[in-house]
Amino acid sequence: MFMFKVDLSLEKLIIPSVLFNILFLSLIASALCFITWNIGVSFIGAIKASNYIYIVPLITTVTSVIVLKEPVTNIVLLGAGLILLGLYISQNGFKNPFKYLTLIIKRLKRITMYETK
Numbered sequence: 332m333f334m335f336k337v338d339l340s341l342e343k344l345i346i347p348s349v350l351f352n353i354l355f356l357s358l359i360a361s362a363l364c365f366i367t368w369n370i371g372v373s374f375i376g377a378i379k380a381s382n383y384i385y386i387v388p389l390i391t392t393v394t395s396v397i398v399l400k401e402p403v404t405n406i407v408l409l410g411a412g413l414i415l416l417g418l419y420i421s422q423n424g425f426k427n428p429f430k431y432l433t434l435i436i437k438r439l440k441r442i443t444m445y446e447t448k
Contacts, residue, residue, distance in 0.1 A: 388414065392410070392411065
């Protein structure tokens with residue numbers, strides 16, 4: 332069933348440190364996340380709050396670099412950049428990067444039209 336050998340015995344659950352970690356994650360951490368998420372939704376609305384869920388991998392990456400001393404590779408930087416770019420686009424919309432260039436070209440055409448008359 333599993334690719335690696337996994338011991339699914341319940342004996343490990345009675346070890347105090349394992350039991351405490353499971354209880355902490357299931358009761359305190361989950362409840363705290365639920366409460367803070369709902370506070371955030373009440374402040375900025377559900378649509379904007381749902382966009383910020385994409386920052387979770389970025390926060391996880393930064394935490395793993397600080398706590399676990401994991402290396403920052405080019406792929407990590409690319410992923411972080413794409414996450415931030417996606418968040419920016421979702422909040423501000425995708426603006427035409429050639430918008431100003433087309434405005435300049437239109438003005439130049441108007442100027443040349445007036446000069447030829």
